[in-house]
Amino acid sequence: MGGSLIQDKRDKKWHISVYWQGKRYRIFINPQTKEPFYDKKQAEKQLSIIRGEFDRGEFNPKSWFPESPLSVSVYAKEWLTLLTVSPKTKAGYATAVNKYISVFFRDMDIRHIRHNDLLKFKLWLDKIREPKGVYNIFGALKKMMRDAWKNEDIVRVPPFPVVPIGDESDEVEYLTFDQQQKILEAIPECHRALFECGMEFGLRTQEVRALQKDCIVDGHIVIRRKFSENKLAETTKTGKKGIRRIGITQYMMDVFSSLPVNLSPFIFVRKDGKPYTNKDLNKIWHDAEVKAGIKCKLQNAFRHSLGCQMLDQDESIDLVQGILGHTNLKMTQRYAKRKIAKSTEALERRRGNVVNFRQGKDRK
DSSP, X not given: OOOEEEEOTTTOOEEEEEEETTEEEEEOEETTTTEEBOSHHHHHHHHHXXXXXXXXXXXXXXXXXXXXTTBHHHHHHHHHHHXXXXXXXXXXXXXXXXXXXXXXXXXXXXXXXXXXXXXXXXHHHHHHSOHHHHHHHHHHHHHHHHHHHHTTSSSOOOOOOOOOSXXXXXXXXXXXXXXXXXXXXHSOHHHHHHHHHHHHHTOOXXXXXXXXXXXXXXXXXXXXXXXXXXXXXXXXXXXXXXXXXXXXXXXXXXXXXXXXXXXXXXXXXXXXXXXXXXXXXXXXXXXXXXXXXXXXXXXXXXXXXXHHHHHHTTOOHHHHHHHHTOSSHHHHHHHHHHHHHHHHHXXXXXXXXXXXXXXXXXXX
């Protein structure tokens, strides 16, 4: 590919002419200045860039026209319309794109994003968002760039900087088994079974709400579905179908057998026969918290609590990971770190007020 420069005889402006995949493209506007090529040097500079893109196998005519679909702001908007994810996840991606990614990168060509650009983006985000927010925004950007690579809009995904999910020393909120039982006693019996199930298996609230009768198979409970924004989805949080299978304990067999017969496909339903909403569960839980005098977020009362309780009774971290269905061991390790801190406190209590014989002695 050579490419050529052509000057219009009437207005004396220049344009670039190139052939790509059997088709000729005429480039009249400088994509950086958004203005025509008024002199030959401007056009020569851009032609040199185009030749470099050809040599690297990166040339794409889309990026050389006004409102290029490869500019980050334009590309990101189109990407959002093509996403096939849950409404909640899509809303999170939309917030990341509209408030942060498009604002920072603007008209920058998505193919030209490099590691240093990502570092600058992280420094900018660190000043305005908490660590968990920065982590989520980078997750959206990485997803967009991986999709761009799959669609062959970019040649490679640049190396992303390490973005921690948050302060790993943050205290993990959970309930002991006795605390769970105390709150369960404060929940009306007609609603109690759902909460018992969530606590027994460490389910997410959107998973336990979505349990249907076909999820009980050969003495196992299979996690097939979840609710997202009160819409039933035929996948779990990880986006996979029916991959999590847990043996039903004798305790839960008794709970299931005690449930009144209902015509709904759902296992746990309200008095009107409809499945519970998040609003329903939060109201029931809050009332029980007040009555029991114990405070803990509902989302932590199931999964976090089961994970911490099992590690406290010296179950292996691999076993806990399998029961909770964590695809990443780091998620389970958060509970283990809490256990280490708890063990250190126990060692400190053991020593109590015992005199330290080394105090006051000179060390040689």
